[in-house]
Amino acid sequence: MSDLDAFRAEVRAWLEANCPPEMREPIRDEDDVCWGGRKWVFKNEAQKQWLEACVSKGYTVPDWPKAYGGAGLTAEQTKVLKQEMKRINARSPLDSFGIWMLGPALLQFGTEEQKVHYLNQIARGEIRWCQGYSEPGSGSDLVSLQTFGEDKGDHWVVNGSKIWTSYADKADWIFCLVRTDKANKYQGITFMLFDMESKGVTTKPILLISGNSPFCETFFDDVEVPKTQFVGELNRGWDVAKYLLGHEREMISGGGAGGDMVSIGALFAKSLGRNDHGELDDPILRAEMAAFDVDVFAYRAMGERFMDMWKTGRAHPASSNMMKYVGTELNKRRHELVMSGGGSDALEWDSPETKGGARPRGWLRTKANSIEGGTSEVMLNVIAKRILDLPGA
Amino acid sequence: MPLYHNDDQAMLKDSVAPFVAEQAPVAHLRKLRDQADATGFSRDLWAQFVEMGLPGMLVPEEHGGLGMGHIEAGIVLEEIGRNLTPSPFLSTSVGAVAALAKAGGTQAARWLPAIAGGEAIVALAIDEGAKHRPDRIATTATRAGNGFRLDGKKSFVLHGHVADMSIVAARTDGGITLFAVPKDAKGLTADPRRLVDSSLASHVTLDGVEVDADAVIGEVDAGGDVLDALLAATRTGAAAEMVGVGQGAMDMTVTYLKERKQFGKLIGEFQALQHRAAHLYGEMEVARATVMKAQELLDQGSDGARLMVSVAKAKAGRAANLAVREGVQMHGGIGMTDEYDIGLYMKRDRALAEFMGDVHYHIDQVARMNGY
Numbered sequence A: 001m002s003d004l005d006a007f008r009a010e011v012r013a014w015l016e017a018n019c020p021p022e023m024r025e026p027i028r029d030e031d032d033v034c035w036g037g038r039k040w041v042f043k044n045e046a047q048k049q050w051l052e053a054c055v056s057k058g059y060t061v062p063d064w065p066k067a068y069g070g071a072g073l074t075a076e077q078t079k080v081l082k083q084e085m086k087r088i089n090a091r092s093p094l095d096s097f098g099i100w101m102l103g104p105a106l107l108q109f110g111t112e113e114q115k116v117h118y119l120n121q122i123a124r125g126e127i128r129w130c131q132g133y134s135e136p137g138s139g140s141d142l143v144s145l146q147t148f149g150e151d152k153g154d155h156w157v158v159n160g161s162k163i164w165t166s167y168a169d170k171a172d173w174i175f176c177l178v179r180t181d182k183a184n185k186y187q188g189i190t191f192m193l194f195d196m197e198s199k200g201v202t203t204k205p206i207l208l209i210s211g212n213s214p215f216c217e218t219f220f221d222d223v224e225v226p227k228t229q230f231v232g233e234l235n236r237g238w239d240v241a242k243y244l245l246g247h248e249r250e251m252i253s254g255g256g257a258g259g260d261m262v263s264i265g266a267l268f269a270k271s272l273g274r275n276d277h278g279e280l281d282d283p284i285l286r287a288e289m290a291a292f293d294v295d296v297f298a299y300r301a302m303g304e305r306f307m308d309m310w311k312t313g314r315a316h317p318a319s320s321n322m323m324k325y326v327g328t329e330l331n332k333r334r335h336e337l338v339m340s341g342g343g344s345d346a347l348e349w350d351s352p353e354t355k356g357g358a359r360p361r362g363w364l365r366t367k368a369n370s371i372e373g374g375t376s377e378v379m380l381n382v383i384a385k386r387i388l389d390l391p392g393a
Numbered sequence B: 001m002p003l004y005h006n007d008d009q010a011m012l013k014d015s016v017a018p019f020v021a022e023q024a025p026v027a028h029l030r031k032l033r034d035q036a037d038a039t040g041f042s043r044d045l046w047a048q049f050v051e052m053g054l055p056g057m058l059v060p061e062e063h064g065g066l067g068m069g070h071i072e073a074g075i076v077l078e079e080i081g082r083n084l085t086p087s088p089f090l091s092t093s094v095g096a097v098a099a100l101a102k103a104g105g106t107q108a109a110r111w112l113p114a115i116a117g118g119e120a121i122v123a124l125a126i127d128e129g130a131k132h133r134p135d136r137i138a139t140t141a142t143r144a145g146n147g148f149r150l151d152g153k154k155s156f157v158l159h160g161h162v163a164d165m166s167i168v169a170a171r172t173d174g175g176i177t178l179f180a181v182p183k184d185a186k187g188l189t190a191d192p193r194r195l196v197d198s199s200l201a202s203h204v205t206l207d208g209v210e211v212d213a214d215a216v217i218g219e220v221d222a223g224g225d226v227l228d229a230l231l232a233a234t235r236t237g238a239a240a241e242m243v244g245v246g247q248g249a250m251d252m253t254v255t256y257l258k259e260r261k262q263f264g265k266l267i268g269e270f271q272a273l274q275h276r277a278a279h280l281y282g283e284m285e286v287a288r289a290t291v292m293k294a295q296e297l298l299d300q301g302s303d304g305a306r307l308m309v310s311v312a313k314a315k316a317g318r319a320a321n322l323a324v325r326e327g328v329q330m331h332g333g334i335g336m337t338d339e340y341d342i343g344l345y346m347k348r349d350r351a352l353a354e355f356m357g358d359v360h361y362h363i364d365q366v367a368r369m370n371g372y
């Protein structure tokens, strides 16, 4: 038995013993996803147990070093762990912007002290982060941001506002891009970290077309941030910001794979019925779903190859932009088909039978996939410039 | 196994890529075409393939081959695709070898060493009409004397007119049986037609062709598994070749975008073209990963291979088709000329797309394999 096979056997046994049956059920509601943080209320005992079990093994962040709360697994071991979790449909024990975005940035740019402090908190699900990048005047052209931090010796006084800040009202801390040098566009931004309970921080939820309100306007009114709370170098936050975006894009691209939905055609053949040949009884929709399934199976292979290469430093550094573009466009197509397959039932907005309009709300939410974390058009610009090396891009 | 080439595979690529590019670039295809070459490929080039051990890559070592897998064969096929190299590699060294190795027995012992040694070209006589419908094979094999008598018509048989042996799929009493039919068999005629990509594919007639009982590849009536192995290998190989065709077309086009000026700018500066080129890049990357996954699953003998092979043929078909269409369009007028190479990519893509099931066929297969 190879080392990897031995590891697989060990993981399998551990999961069998530690993953509660309730945590092997598909995600049904939003609070089935555990985000952690100071304000988190566990949905049930199983969710808590599962998180604690994973925390004790370092499995919330399996490929982070042990000193920072991870399990120190290699890329191949991490892949095995994911495969084994998928095999039993185990839910993710903890999802958070800390894991997907800030963590990787701290691993790359943080001081040893910051790593030990923040990464362990993130790994244990004790802190929930939000992302303060976009501003009303600075979306795709992020580097034009205006939120300003005035130097007061041992601290900054931050004024300005952010917008589209996902979960700002639920988050404990924010990682925030703040201009600290007005004369220097790219090298005048500092990547700050501060508590959302700091004096002068307010949030105002914004309602999405889905009828839900996961993001906010965020205002900073003379917020004091100690000058120890920044990542990377002073005025060089843009480097950190871009690196983090690579990870954010990689994370968002994961939606393209479709989670539990193995084959959309197989799913809807059950509800729409079959003809005498056993085929989904709507030939044009069947054809569209089959063509979509091909793209999804293909994208899963792409996801595997991308992760294998990304985790071992073989991927083009800009390739997460391609993954995000392809994955989000695919997910939007998926939800168009889900709506078509659902017919008029999928139009119901709040009936209990439709779990409060889960399908139309989900469909509308996916439209943000190709906007959040950088739009599809921006992804294509980046691919053209950094990968294809096209002129003037 | 991670889904990227390991060191040995990367080395293989490093030796095959320059070899094909130097010995058989697009100019090689052009030359054969302009000379109205009647063979369909260069025997000299094939001899060089033999020197490098390529025809026997997939042949098991006990039969004189290298015992490699589909990932390795795919490396060769991608270069063949990128250079539009006319070659019997896909039919002979991939499709035929997969069938013979799966079946074993007399025919494997007879033909595998010959393929590995470069002494045999093998054609695949599967299709019977204009579209690939392997579930509707009508060619019959009836028992006669101590063997069989074959009757029927086959089409789209690449290299059929020069093959030393053709693998013929025929219907027997209880199912499908595959036969090794040697080129001098009485009643076998091959009528080669020049295709759009300058390759030669035959309409083959089997008019009372008599073969011995040991011409059967595998077991009588149980050829389905052998045929499946042949189809899976050939489809995956064609998909790998299409990745090469698409990549070749894309590379050429991206280069052109950086050279051609209009409106006082390089046309690659226009965002309308940048976005389409970037989109194409994504499609090609996904196709490449998909083909590699299919190769990996085939090499592992996994149950999931069948599905992924159809996904790969469909996805690579879509991506390569996009690459050649965008290629011609972005070249403007010059892309329409015979003198320029991009049009040759479009032609080869069309032929490969049709070979062993087109995009539509495989999308339908994916639906069926998922139970709808």
Ligand SMILES: Cc1cc2nc3c(=O)[nH]c(=O)nc-3n(C[C@H](O)[C@H](O)[C@H](O)COP(=O)(O)OP(=O)(O)OC[C@H]3O[C@@H](n4cnc5c(N)ncnc54)[C@H](O)[C@@H]3O)c2cc1C
Residues within 6 Å of the ligand: A130, A131, A132, A133, A134, A135, A138, A139, A140, A141, A163, A164, A165, A166, A167, A215, A368, A371, A372, A373, A374, A375, A376, A377, A378, A381
């Ligand atoms: C659900 C959701 C959650 C979000 N969460 C967060 C968060 O937590 N934190 C945060 O900081 N931000 C967040 N965002 C903001 C997101 O990052 C921005 O919306 C995004 O970067 C686009 O900026 P914009 O909305 O200002 O659009 P604009 O930049 O104004 O773009 C408008 C349109 O113009 C196009 N466009 C712009 N520039 C170009 C160009 N150069 N070439 C071609 N086309 C171009 C865009 O692609 C788009 O189609 C979130 C957004 C959404 C929808």
Ligand SMILES: Cc1cc2nc3c(=O)[nH]c(=O)nc-3n(C[C@H](O)[C@H](O)[C@H](O)COP(=O)(O)OP(=O)(O)OC[C@H]3O[C@@H](n4cnc5c(N)ncnc54)[C@H](O)[C@@H]3O)c2cc1C
Residues within 6 Å of the ligand: B260, B261, B262, B263, B267, B270, B272, B273, B329, B330, B331, B332, B333, B334, B336
């Ligand atoms: C079959 C055929 C017959 C023809 N017959 C005639 C004829 O009888 N008389 C005659 O005078 N001409 C004729 N033409 C020429 C034809 O009009 C030109 O080929 C055409 O105008 C494109 O110019 P081009 O070939 O130089 O391509 P280019 O202008 O170099 O274009 C290359 C690519 O760049 C794109 N591109 C260029 N500028 C931009 C931009 N600003 N924004 C975005 N994309 C851009 C183009 O769309 C194209 O995809 C013929 C061409 C063909 C193919």
